[in-house]
Structures are given as C-alpha cells and as structure tokens.
Amino acid sequence: MRGNIISILVLSVVILLIAISGFSPIFEIGGLNPLIPVDLADHLRGYDITCSGYFGTVWYQYVGLIMIASTVLFYAIQYHIIDKPTFNQKHHLWIMIAFCMGFNFFIAFIFPYNSLQSGDYCKDLNFSVFNCAGFAFTNSVLCFVFYSLLTSLTIPRKLSRNCSHTTLLTP
Amino acid sequence: MTKPRLYIFAIGGTGSRVLKSLTMLLAAGIKPEGETEFEIIPIVIDPHKSNEDLKRTDELILNYQAITREIGFDNGFFSTELSTPDKILKTKTKALGSFTFNLQQVAKKEFKDYIDLANLNEPNKALANILFSGKSINKRGEQIDLLDIEMDIGFVGNPNIGSVVLNQFKDSDEFKEFASNFNEADRIFIISSIFGGTGAAGFPTILKNIRDAMNNKNIDGKGFLQNAKIGAITVLPYFNIEKETDSPIQKSDFIAKTKAALSYYKDNVTGNNLVNALYYIADNYTGKAYKNDPGDGGQKNDAHFIELASALAIINFLEISDDALQTDEGSATCPIYREFSIKRDSTEIKFEDLEIGSEKKISLKLSQLSLFKKFIDEHLKSSKEKQAWSMDAPAIDDKFLSQTFYKTYLSDFLNAYGFWLAEMDLNRRGFSPFALKTKEELEVYIDNKSEEIQPFNPKSLTTFIKDKEVKQGWFKKTVDYSFFDDCLSKEAKGKNYNTAQAKFVKLFFETTKHILTSKFGFQS
Numbered sequence: 001m002r003g004n005i006i007s008i009l010v011l012s013v014v015i016l017l018i019a020i021s022g023f024s025p026i027f028e029i030g031g032l033n034p035l036i037p038v039d040l041a042d043h044l045r046g047y048d049i050t051c052s053g054y055f056g057t058v059w060y061q062y063v064g065l066i067m068i069a070s071t072v073l074f075y076a077i078q079y080h081i082i083d084k085p086t087f088n089q090k091h092h093l094w095i096m097i098a099f100c101m102g103f104n105f106f107i108a109f110i111f112p113y114n115s116l117q118s119g120d121y122c123k124d125l126n127f128s129v130f131n132c133a134g135f136a137f138t139n140s141v142l143c144f145v146f147y148s149l150l151t152s153l154t155i156p157r158k159l160s161r162n163c164s165h166t167t168l169l170t171p
Numbered sequence: 172m173t174k175p176r177l178y179i180f181a182i183g184g185t186g187s188r189v190l191k192s193l194t195m196l197l198a199a200g201i202k203p204e205g206e207t208e209f210e211i212i213p214i215v216i217d218p219h220k221s222n223e224d225l226k227r228t229d230e231l232i233l234n235y236q237a238i239t240r241e242i243g244f245d246n247g248f249f250s251t252e253l254s255t256p257d258k259i260l261k262t263k264t265k266a267l268g269s270f271t272f273n274l275q276q277v278a279k280k281e282f283k284d285y286i287d288l289a290n291l292n293e294p295n296k297a298l299a300n301i302l303f304s305g306k307s308i309n310k311r312g313e314q315i316d317l318l319d320i321e322m323d324i325g326f327v328g329n330p331n332i333g334s335v336v337l338n339q340f341k342d343s344d345e346f347k348e349f350a351s352n353f354n355e356a357d358r359i360f361i362i363s364s365i366f367g368g369t370g371a372a373g374f375p376t377i378l379k380n381i382r383d384a385m386n387n388k389n390i391d392g393k394g395f396l397q398n399a400k401i402g403a404i405t406v407l408p409y410f411n412i413e414k415e416t417d418s419p420i421q422k423s424d425f426i427a428k429t430k431a432a433l434s435y436y437k438d439n440v441t442g443n444n445l446v447n448a449l450y451y452i453a454d455n456y457t458g459k460a461y462k463n464d465p466g467d468g469g470q471k472n473d474a475h476f477i478e479l480a481s482a483l484a485i486i487n488f489l490e491i492s493d494d495a496l497q498t499d500e501g502s503a504t505c506p507i508y509r510e511f512s513i514k515r516d517s518t519e520i521k522f523e524d525l526e527i528g529s530e531k532k533i534s535l536k537l538s539q540l541s542l543f544k545k546f547i548d549e550h551l552k553s554s555k556e557k558q559a560w561s562m563d564a565p566a567i568d569d570k571f572l573s574q575t576f577y578k579t580y581l582s583d584f585l586n587a588y589g590f591w592l593a594e595m596d597l598n599r600r601g602f603s604p605f606a607l608k609t610k611e612e613l614e615v616y617i618d619n620k621s622e623e624i625q626p627f628n629p630k631s632l633t634t635f636i637k638d639k640e641v642k643q644g645w646f647k648k649t650v651d652y653s654f655f656d657d658c659l660s661k662e663a664k665g666k667n668y669n670t671a672q673a674k675f676v677k678l679f680f681e682t683t684k685h686i687l688t689s690k691f692g693f694q695s
Contacts, residue, residue, distance in 0.1 A: 161664060162656070170562075171562060
C-alpha cells in the first residue's frame with residue numbers, strides 16, 4: 001500500500017513536470033545531470049542549425065515519448081500479452097527491463113549521434129560521442145525508473161492473470 | 172434443519188475395505204444425486220482390533236473428518252459430512268478410534284469362556300460341543316478346537332461363532348443410544364461379506380436386532396427403527412487366496428459357505444423382506460492370490476475394484492426415493508434387489524469398461540482427485556510462492572504447507588488415496604484407469620510407503636488417463652503444468668476465499684474440473 005502511494009506520488013510529479021516543462025527537466029534532473037552537458041542539452045532542446053533560437057527538433061520530446069511508449073509496450077508484452085506462468089518471475093522482469101533499457105539506450109544515442117555525424121546541429125555547440133552515450137545512458141536509467149514505477153503499481157498489474165505479483169523483487 | 176443420517180454398519184474386514192472405498196469416493200466429491208443430503212455415520216463392527224484394513228480405514232476417516240472440520244462441505248472435494256458415532260453416542264467405550272463398535276468381552280478371550288462352557292449343564296455342554304465342533308488355528312498357527320478360538324483375531328471364517336458373539340449388539344449401550352437417536356428420515360446400510368466369519372454372521376444378526384426393536388424393552392425409538400429404510404450389500408467371493416493346508420481359510424470353502432449363507436438369507440433375510448434394498452456383488456475371476464492370513468498377521472489386503480463397486484451401492488441406495496423404501500411392521504413393502512456389472516470383461520478395468528451409469532458417476536470426480544494429487548506430488552513445490560494463484564490472498568505458501576492441515580491431514584489422506592489406487596491397479600481383477608508407474612515400481616511404492624515416491628507416471632499430463640485422449644490442435648494450448656498454473660490463476664482471480672485451506676481445496680476442485688471437461692472430453 002505504502003509502495004503504491006509513493007509510486008503514484010512520483011508518477012504524478014513526473015507527469016506534472018512533463019506537462020509544464022516538457023521532458024528536459026526530467027533528463028537534466030534540473031541541470032544536475034553531469035552526463036548531459038549544456039551544449040548537448042541545448043541541441044536536444046531544439047537549438048536550430050542556424051544558431052538563431054530553439055526552432056529545431058525537440059529531441060527530448062521524441063526520446064521521452066518513445067521511452068514512455070516503449071516501456072509501456074514492454075510491460076504490456078510481459079504482463080498482458082505473454083502473461084504466462086513460465087514467464088512471470090522476477091528474473092523475467094529483469095530481462096524485459098534490460099531489453100527495454102537497451103532499446104532506449106539505442107534510441108537516445110542514435111538521434112544526437114546522427115546529428116553529430118551528419119553535422120546537422122548548431123556549430124556553436126560543442127558535444128561529443130561520449131556525451132551522446134551519456135544522454136543514452138540517462139534515457140535507459142529513466143526507462144528503468146519508469147518501468148519500476150509502473151510495475152510497482154498494483155492496479156495495472158492486477159489485471160494480469162499470471163504476473164499480478166511480479167515486481168523487481170518478487171516472486 | 173438437520174440432515175437425515177445414514178448409519179453404515181461395516182462388518183468385518185470387507186466392511187472396513189468397502190468403507191475405505193466409500194471414503195475415497197466421498198473425498199472425490201462423489202455424492203448421491205437428489206435433493207436430500209445425508210450425514211454419514213460409519214460404525215465398524217469387527218472383533219479383530221489389530222486388523223490392518225480396519226486401522227487404515229479408521230485413520231483415513233479421521234483425516235477426512237479433520238479436513239472437513241477446517242474447510243466445511245462446500246468445496247467440491249470432501250463435500251459429504253462423515254461423522255463419528257460419538258457425535259450421537261455418549262458411551263465412551265470405544266477401543267479403537269471413534270468408528271469402532273466395542274465388542275465387549277472379546278479381547279483375549281476364548282470362545283468357550285465367552286459362552287461359559289465350563290458352567291453349562293451336561294445337555295447344553297453336549298449341544299455346544301456339537302454346534303461348535305471342528306478345528307481352527309490360534310494366533311501362533313497351532314491347530315486348536317473351534318471352542319478354543321481366540322476371538323480377538325476375528326471369527327476365522329466361522330459364522331456360527333460370530334452369530335453368537337455379535338448377538339450382544341442388541342444389548343450394548345451403543346445400540347440403545349443409536350436407537351434412541353434414530354429418526355424417521357434416517358437410513359441404515361449394512362456392509363458384509365458372505366464367505367467369511369464376521370460379515371456372514373453379523374449381517375443377519377444386526378438386521379434381525381434392528382427389525383426386532385419392538386421386542387427390545389431396553390430401547391427407545393423402536394417404531395422408527397423397526398420400519399427403518401435398510402439397505403445392505405452382501406459381498407460374495409471376489410478374491411483369490413493362497414492355498415495353505417493348515418489354514419482354516421480355504422478358497423474351496425468360499426462357494427460352499429456362500430451357498431449355505433444364501434440359503435439362510437433366503438429364509439431369514441430376503442424371504443421375509445427384512446431389507447428394503449439388497450445389493451449382491453461378486454467376481455469369479457481367479458486373479459492375484461491374497462496372503463492366507465486368518466487374522467493373526469494383521470489381515471491387510473490390497474484394495475480391490477469390487478470394494479469400490481460395493482461403495483457405489485451405498486451411493487445408489489441414497490438415490491432411491493423414500494417412497495420406494497416403504498416398510499410396514501418391519502417388512503419392506505417393495506424390496507429392491509440389485510447387482511453390479513461392467514461393460515467389458517477386462518482384467519484391468521478402465522473407465523470405458525464400466526457401464527455408462529457407473530462411468531458417469533465416478534470417472535470425472537476420481538480423475539479430479541487424482542489430478543489434484545498428481546499436481547501436489549509433481550508440481551506444487553515449483554508453483555508455491557511463485558504463481559499468482561498461490562500468492563493471491565489467502566496465500567498458499569510455505570507457512571500453509573507446514574501447517575497440520577496440509578502436512579498431516581491432507582497429505583496423509585492423499586497418500587492413502589495413492590496407495591489405494593496403486594493397490595487396485597496391481598490387483599487382479601485390477602482397476603487401472605490412470606497411468607501409474609510400472610508394476611515393479613508400484614510394488615516398491617506400496618511396500619516402502621514412502622512419501623517421496625509417488626504412484627503416478629510422471630511422463631505427461633496428457634496421457635494421465637488411459638482411455639481419454641486430450642484434444643489437441645494448432646490453436647489449442649498444450650496440457651502441461653504451465654497450462655494448469657494458468658487455469659488455477661484464472662480460477663482464483665477475483666475470488667474470495669475464507670481460509671487458505673478452503674481455497675486450496677476448492678480452487679483445485681474447480682480447476683481440475685475445468686481442465687478435464689475442456690481438454691479430456693469429460694462431461695460434467
């Protein structure tokens with residue numbers, strides 16, 4: 001019960017933040033995330049190629065939405081589509097999370113890396129492949145957090161027949 | 172409103188074994204069709220207190236009772252109330268367990284002392300010597316005169332002795348209390364064999380005492396008892412026995428004794444319509460020979476299909492309407508006589524060998540209980556605390572499995588069920604509807620009584636019932652334990668159970684029924 005309340009509170013704060021400010025505060029952790037330097041953050045916020053303002057593609061938004069959608073999809077695959085007694089243990093959930101994190105790492109890496117390789121970014125901004133990997137890592141960690149929150153909630157989980165008790169720690 | 176009662180008098184070793192089969196059937200959820208539910212009160216009458224069959228039955232019924240005390244009667248399995256006589260009888264003189272009628276003055280006593288032969292006058296002594304002439308053996312296997320027989324090993328195939336000893340039934344405190352508690356709607360069923368000593372003597376003696384209740388000054392409720400609805404099964408020879416020249420029990424005597432007893436019944440039981448419904452059962456198949464044990468070795472015989480079929484007679488008796496069991500002044504107005512048959516003369520009877528009525532009555536429910544046991548034996552350890560059905564409240568977890576209900580009562584009962592199935596499977600004529608282990612493995616299983624070795628062939632769930640083919644197809648789920656767990660979780664979802672004990676039993680009853688009807692082609 002307490003776990004449910006904490007998860008709902010955290011999710012509510014996250015949704016509120018996204019609604020007000022988009023995904024940037026989530027990825028940047030209010031500017032405290034050392035893995036996303038300011039220049040990369042500007043690029044991801046949509047600083048355009050002519051360096052005239054934030055008129056370009058807002059990568060945070062794309063990556064964030066894909067992260068949420070893919071996490072929900074991976075969750076649904078295990079809990080509601082496969083929903084098997086042979087695939088409902090905690091290590092199965094960890095496997096699914098690992099795949100989801102891998103997928104989100106790839107997605108978050110590929111967008112800024114592609115911009116970097118093709119030169120499709122403001123040249124005043126200075127970021128590297130390593131910074132792209134940092135962003136990808138952040139995205140996969142956020143995927144893990146979101147997946148954990150989602151599976152800690154009783155309500156959607158209880159709709160599953162065989163995985164209704166499957167969390168990171170049980171069974 | 173209290174339920175009407177069925178008092179079952181199980182006489183002798185056969186009585187105990189039929190009672191055991193009945194308990195197994197009741198545990199599987201088999202019950203009479205019809206609106207009236209009966210409370211069953213078994214009373215075992217056997218002087219042979221060390222009889223292993225009696226001990227096993229006593230233990231089985233006590234476990235059945237302990238289970239129903241915790242879960243009630245609304246869970247599919249174990250759904251018939253099986254009470255001890257001490258619920259109605261205040262007399263606390265039972266020597267063994269709670270189901271056994273205490274035969275006074277039998278223990279460690281020779282028959283000649285029981286009839287006080289030494290103090291009889293000469294003409295009576297001479298008469299007793301003529302009536303009870305002949306030889307028998309004692310506990311040590313030594314040949315003795317019939318009058319010297321030690322009765323605590325039974326009557327060793329001598330109904331003439333049994334009829335004298337068992338006549339004390341009418342004067343016992345238990346009989347008086349039974350009579351004063353007997354109501355108009357209650358019924359009586361007597362189980363006996365005709366080819367031995369205790370049963371052959373006990374059946375007409377007990378029947379006569381019930382019907383003659385009007386002349387018994389010591390008891391109340393005479394009218395109800397005199398006109399009671401009485402059913403009985405008389406088990407004719409059905410098993411083979413090892414030939415031992417020194418033993419007083421010889422297979423060659425079975426038919427002669429049966430003929431003599433039937434002739435007596437013709438004049439004193441059926442001839443004067445004392446029974447409302449009388450069932451006859453026999454098997455002339457010469458199969459596996461039982462150990463020739465007059466009683467001193469514990470008399471532990473393997474379960475036999477005939478005992479199962481005999482138990483079905485009790486179910487059948489309860490299905491007969493009150494109108495068809497009318498009695499007037501101790502005489503049945505329209506007595507019913509029935510026999511039992513199978514469709515195919517098979518040495519290993521499977522469900523399809525039974526007549527349709529019998530098959531319909533037992534096949535699904537016995538398969539359900541067997542599937543329940545098979546799951547517990549083979550898969551419960553893998554599922555507990557892992558599958559949703561086990562984790563949903565109330566949980567089926569290690570704590571539940573360590574409680575007395577599961578660890579002792581249910582496990583002991585289901586182990587006895589496994590041995591019962593294995594013994595019937597090995598017997599000839601055998602009853603083997605389920606795929607059990609090989610003959611050699613089953614013999615080890617029965618001898619060792621180990622809980623670790625189980626009777627079912629662990630190969631596959633789909634071949635678990637011999638003559639039932641699992642419906643399979645491209646889009647049909649495979650029947651395995653994963654499917655079983657899935658069905659259990661589906662069944663448990665959203666259901667409220669009062670206790671883990673009730674959940675465990677009811678959940679498995681509903682799920683096994685679903686699996687067997689949807690996949691094995693059983694009709695519910």
